[in-house]
Amino acid sequence: MAHHNTGRHVTTRRADTACELATAWGLTHDRLVTDRRPSFAFLLSLGWVLSLACSEPPRCEEGLCPAGMSCVAATGLCEEDQTLAGAALPLLRGDYSVVSLSGLRYATVGYAPAQKSLVWTEHGPDHITTSYLAGPAAGGDQGAVGVLSAALSSPTGVPHVVWMRSSDRTLWYSFRDKDKWVTEAIDKVPPHRVGMHLALGLQSGQPVVAFADAIDGGISIARRSQGWSLSSLPAPPTQPDTGVSMGRGLAMSGRGGALALATYDAVGGDLILASHAASGWQSARFAGVDSTTGADLGDVGTPCSLARDVGGELIVAWRHRSANEVWVARSSGGEIVRRRVSAGNYQLPGRNVTRRRVVGTALDVVVRSDGRIAVALQDASRARIVVAVETVSGDFKRYEVPATGSPQIRPKLLARVDGSVVVSWLDLRSDGAGRLATWILNITGETP
Amino acid sequence: MCALGCGAEVSPLTTPIPADRVVAPGLWFVLTNIDLQHLPAAVRLAAGKKLEASLAPIDLGGLKISATTLPLTVGEGAATITKSQDVALVFPVSTSPVPLAAVAPGQAACALSWQAKSASLVLTLRFGRLSSGGVDIVLTESPKFTVESGALTDSNQCLAKSGSATTVTAHLANAAKSALSASYVKAARTALKTVIPPALETSVAVSLDVEGQPITAEIQTKYRKLGPISTKSADSLLVHNGSFAAIGMDLGVDVSRHSCALDTPPPQLVAQPLPVKAPQPVAAGKVLRRALVLDRAALSHLAWSAARGGVLCRGVASGVEKRLPANWAANAVPALSHLVDAGDVGARFWPGKPPTVRVISIGSQAGVEWHLPEAVLEMTAPVAGVEMVVLRVEGNFRLVIRPETALGVAFKIVSATVDSAVLSSPVLPSAAVGDGPALQKAVEGALQGIFSGALTLPGGALAGSAVIVGSSRVADQLWLWLEGGATTR
Structure with missing residues (x-):
C-alpha cells in the first residue's frame, strides 16, 4: 500500500461492460480505494453506483497489476511488490519506450535520472526485473546516457534500443541476442549531431535510426547493413518556398521491407509522411495543408505516432494543435480514411455548457489483435491519460486510466496477443521525474 | 477576434431580428462643426484645385465662337447644414481671362475674352432614404454655378452686331459648371460615403465556424434619424443640433449559441x-x-x-x-x-x-x-x-x-x-x-x-x-x- 505517492491500483482482467462504462466516466475501482480523504457521502454514493454497475468484484489477476505491484489473491488487490516497491523501481524522465517480448511479457526502456543511466525493466507474469543498459549504473563512466532513447521489438520479440550519450551526443545501438545485449556505436553519426528527437524502425530486419540533425538541420537517417551508413531525409517541397524545419516530433514504423516515417514541419505546421523503398525516400505533406488548394489547415502534426495493422497497412495518429484535436488515418480499400479521435469535449456539471480539455499533447497509437485502433491521449488539462479504442462502428470509445493521485504524463500503448492493451504512463513527481505506471485495458462485449 | 470574418458565408436575412436583440440606436456617426469643414477640403483635394472646362463652339448664327478651354481655379470651400438638414458644400471658383475668338465666314477672327473673377459652385447633398428603402447620398438639386463677378471683354466689338453677349456668357458658365460638377459631385459623394457609409446598413446572416462549431450571426443595421421620426422617406437622415451633425444607427445582432456559452438573455x-x-x-x-x-x-x-x-x-x-x-x-x-x-x-x-x-x-x-x-x-x-x-x-x-x-x-x-x-x-x-x-x-x-x-x-x-x-x-x-x-x- 502506497502511503506517499500513488496509492493502490486495482485492475480487473475481465471487466464487464458496466464496469467499462463506469471506468469511462472515471468511476473506477481504484478511485474508491485510493482517494486519500474521500467524504463519507462520496464513498456511499460511489459504492452504490459501483455495486449497480459491476457484476463481479474488482479482483486483480496475476500478471496484470501495474509495474511494481503484484496481485494478492487473498485481497484481490494489486499490492506493491516488496522487492520492487517504491524507490526500488527507478524513476524515469523524458521519453521512454514500451516493447513487447514473448507471450504477454513486455519491457520498458527509458532514462533513469537518479542513476543517469538507461534502464531496462522487464515485466513478467510474476516478476519485474530491472537492469541498466548503459550509463554509470551499467558500469559506464561517461556521464548521463539515455536522456534520448527509442526502442522496439522485432516480430520475433527481439528488442532493439537506440540511445544517445549526453557527453558527446553520440548514438548507440543495442539489441538482445538471446540473453545478452550486444551494443555498438553508430559510428557514422559524428559527435554533437544528434538533436532532440529520435526514432527507431526496422526494415527487412535491420535497424534504421532517424534523428533530428542538430548540425545539418532536418532529419538524418542512420541505417545498419554491414555497418552503418548515414543519409538525409528529403524535405517535401513548399508552395511558396518558405523553407522546412523537420524533426520536432518523430515516429517510425517498419514491417518487412516497408518503412515509414512521420514528422512535423514547424514552418508549415504540417504533418509529413515519408516512406522508404528501393528508390529511396519519398516524402509528402499528409495533413495541415489542403492537397488540392494548398490552403493552410492549421498547425498539425505534433505529436504524431505510427503503427501497422495486421495486414501491414500504416496507421497514423497526430494532433491538430490549433484545433486541439486528435486524428487518426488508415488506409482502407486503397483510400485514406481520416477520423477525429477526440476534441477534448466535456460537459460542465450542472450547466448546459461544453468546454474542451487540451488533449493529445502526447499520444501513442497501436492496432489491437482484432484489427481495431487504440490511441492513448494525454489529457493535458487534468494530467490524466485517456485511451480511445475504435469500435465496430468506427467511432472511438474513451476509457480513462484510473486516477493514481499523481499527474499522469506520456502515455504509451502496447497491444498484446490476447487482445488486451497495456497502457503505460509516468506518475509525475514534483521534480519532473516519473514513476512508471501500467494499466491493462481489456475490451469485451463487441464482436470483431 | 475575427468577430464576423474568417471564412464566413454571408446570406440575406430572411426575418427581422427580434426587438430584444436590437439596440436602437446603438451607435452614431457624428460630424462636429469643425469636422464638417473637412468635407469640402477633402472634396477639393480629390476633385482638383485647378480644372479645365471644355467650351464647345458656340454658333451665334453667322458668327461662331471657337472651341477653347476654360482654366478654372477652385478655392477652399465651406460646408453648412441646411434647414432641411442637407449638406451644402460651397466652393469659390475663379478663372483667369479666357481668350475667345469670334469667327464670321470670310472674315478674320475677332478677339475677345471672358473672366469670372468670382463665382461659386454649390452642391447640396442629402443622406436620405430612397423610395426603394435603401439609403444613399444624393443631390437634392442640380449643382449651382453662379458667376458673381464676371465680365466678357469685347473691346473689338466682335459681338456688337449679333447682340449675343448674354448667350456667350451663359455658354461659358455652363461649360464651367459641367466641368466642375463632373468632378466635384463624385468627389463629394465619395467623401460623404466615407464618413457615413450607406453600405453599413445591412441585413445579413453570417455563417461561421467558431471552435469547430457552426455558428450563425444575424446582423441588422439601420440608419435612423435622431429626434422626431420623419414621415417623409426622402428627408435627410442627418440632424444638426448647432454643435454637430449626427446620424444614428440601430444595431441588431442575434447569434446562435455556441455550446461553450451559457444560454442567457441579452x-x-x-x-x-x-x-x-x-x-x-x-x-x-x-x-x-x-x-x-x-x-x-x-x-x-x-x-x-x-x-x-x-x-x-x-x-x-x-x-x-x-x-x-x-x-x-x-x-x-x-x-x-x-x-x-x-x-x-x-x-x-x-x-x-x-x-x-x-x-x-x-x-x-x-x-x-x-x-x-x-x-x-x-x-x-x-x-x-x-x-x-x-x-x-x-x-x-x-x-x-x-x-x-x-x-x-x-x-x-x-x-x-x-x-x-x-x-x-x-x-x-x-x-x-x-x-x-x-x-x-x-x-x-x-x-x-x-x-x-x-x-x-x-x-x-x-x-x-x-x-x-x-x-x-x-x-x-x-x-x-x-x-x-x-x-x-
Whole structure:
C-alpha cells in the first residue's frame, strides 16, 4: 500500500461492460480505494453506483497489476511488490519506450535520472526485473546516457534500443541476442549531431535510426547493413518556398521491407509522411495543408505516432494543435480514411455548457489483435491519460486510466496477443521525474 | 477576434431580428462643426484645385465662337447644414481671362475674352432614404454655378452686331459648371460615403465556424434619424443640433449559441442620447475626421453576442511565452520551477457568465473595461517534454482595452487582472498555488496572447480603412475619432 505517492491500483482482467462504462466516466475501482480523504457521502454514493454497475468484484489477476505491484489473491488487490516497491523501481524522465517480448511479457526502456543511466525493466507474469543498459549504473563512466532513447521489438520479440550519450551526443545501438545485449556505436553519426528527437524502425530486419540533425538541420537517417551508413531525409517541397524545419516530433514504423516515417514541419505546421523503398525516400505533406488548394489547415502534426495493422497497412495518429484535436488515418480499400479521435469535449456539471480539455499533447497509437485502433491521449488539462479504442462502428470509445493521485504524463500503448492493451504512463513527481505506471485495458462485449 | 470574418458565408436575412436583440440606436456617426469643414477640403483635394472646362463652339448664327478651354481655379470651400438638414458644400471658383475668338465666314477672327473673377459652385447633398428603402447620398438639386463677378471683354466689338453677349456668357458658365460638377459631385459623394457609409446598413446572416462549431450571426443595421421620426422617406437622415451633425444607427445582432456559452438573455440596456455638445478630441483633425460613437448598450450587446457565439472561448497553442519573462512559471508558482521547461506557452480562456462592459477613461483617452465573471484561464507549457496545463485560474477577470491607433476599429488589451480566483495546477495537485503580482503578470500575458490582434468590432467596415486618431468618453459612450478611409461602395 502506497502511503506517499500513488496509492493502490486495482485492475480487473475481465471487466464487464458496466464496469467499462463506469471506468469511462472515471468511476473506477481504484478511485474508491485510493482517494486519500474521500467524504463519507462520496464513498456511499460511489459504492452504490459501483455495486449497480459491476457484476463481479474488482479482483486483480496475476500478471496484470501495474509495474511494481503484484496481485494478492487473498485481497484481490494489486499490492506493491516488496522487492520492487517504491524507490526500488527507478524513476524515469523524458521519453521512454514500451516493447513487447514473448507471450504477454513486455519491457520498458527509458532514462533513469537518479542513476543517469538507461534502464531496462522487464515485466513478467510474476516478476519485474530491472537492469541498466548503459550509463554509470551499467558500469559506464561517461556521464548521463539515455536522456534520448527509442526502442522496439522485432516480430520475433527481439528488442532493439537506440540511445544517445549526453557527453558527446553520440548514438548507440543495442539489441538482445538471446540473453545478452550486444551494443555498438553508430559510428557514422559524428559527435554533437544528434538533436532532440529520435526514432527507431526496422526494415527487412535491420535497424534504421532517424534523428533530428542538430548540425545539418532536418532529419538524418542512420541505417545498419554491414555497418552503418548515414543519409538525409528529403524535405517535401513548399508552395511558396518558405523553407522546412523537420524533426520536432518523430515516429517510425517498419514491417518487412516497408518503412515509414512521420514528422512535423514547424514552418508549415504540417504533418509529413515519408516512406522508404528501393528508390529511396519519398516524402509528402499528409495533413495541415489542403492537397488540392494548398490552403493552410492549421498547425498539425505534433505529436504524431505510427503503427501497422495486421495486414501491414500504416496507421497514423497526430494532433491538430490549433484545433486541439486528435486524428487518426488508415488506409482502407486503397483510400485514406481520416477520423477525429477526440476534441477534448466535456460537459460542465450542472450547466448546459461544453468546454474542451487540451488533449493529445502526447499520444501513442497501436492496432489491437482484432484489427481495431487504440490511441492513448494525454489529457493535458487534468494530467490524466485517456485511451480511445475504435469500435465496430468506427467511432472511438474513451476509457480513462484510473486516477493514481499523481499527474499522469506520456502515455504509451502496447497491444498484446490476447487482445488486451497495456497502457503505460509516468506518475509525475514534483521534480519532473516519473514513476512508471501500467494499466491493462481489456475490451469485451463487441464482436470483431 | 475575427468577430464576423474568417471564412464566413454571408446570406440575406430572411426575418427581422427580434426587438430584444436590437439596440436602437446603438451607435452614431457624428460630424462636429469643425469636422464638417473637412468635407469640402477633402472634396477639393480629390476633385482638383485647378480644372479645365471644355467650351464647345458656340454658333451665334453667322458668327461662331471657337472651341477653347476654360482654366478654372477652385478655392477652399465651406460646408453648412441646411434647414432641411442637407449638406451644402460651397466652393469659390475663379478663372483667369479666357481668350475667345469670334469667327464670321470670310472674315478674320475677332478677339475677345471672358473672366469670372468670382463665382461659386454649390452642391447640396442629402443622406436620405430612397423610395426603394435603401439609403444613399444624393443631390437634392442640380449643382449651382453662379458667376458673381464676371465680365466678357469685347473691346473689338466682335459681338456688337449679333447682340449675343448674354448667350456667350451663359455658354461659358455652363461649360464651367459641367466641368466642375463632373468632378466635384463624385468627389463629394465619395467623401460623404466615407464618413457615413450607406453600405453599413445591412441585413445579413453570417455563417461561421467558431471552435469547430457552426455558428450563425444575424446582423441588422439601420440608419435612423435622431429626434422626431420623419414621415417623409426622402428627408435627410442627418440632424444638426448647432454643435454637430449626427446620424444614428440601430444595431441588431442575434447569434446562435455556441455550446461553450451559457444560454442567457441579452443585456437589453437602453442607449443614452448623445450629449448636446461633442467632446473635444485630443488631436487636431486633418482628413475627414468624424466620430463613431458607441453606447454602452451597444458594447454590452456586442459583448453578449461575442460570448454567446463562442468567440470568447479561445486559445492559442503558443506565443504567450513572448509576453512573459523566462521564469514566469517559477515566479507565479515556485513549485513549478522544477517542472516547467522553456518552450511554447499557450493559453485557453473559457468564459462563464456573460461579460459586462463599461466605458472608462484612460488618461485623456477612453477605453472599455470588460468584466468576465466565473471564467477559466488555462496556461500550457512543456513539462518533462510534454505540453501540459500548468496553471488553471478560475475567477472573475477584468480586461481593460483601449482603441488601437490602427486600421479598422481595433482594441488593445492594456491590462488584465483576475480576482476572487481559485488557482490550481494539474501537474502539482497538492502544491499551494499562491496569488501575487507574478501570477497577475502571467494572467495578463496569457490574455494578451489569446486576444491580441483579435479584438476588432464586428464589421471592420464600420471604419473602412480609417485610422483611429483618438478616443473620448462621455458618460457611457465611447467616442472614437476616425480619420481618412475609403468608401465601402
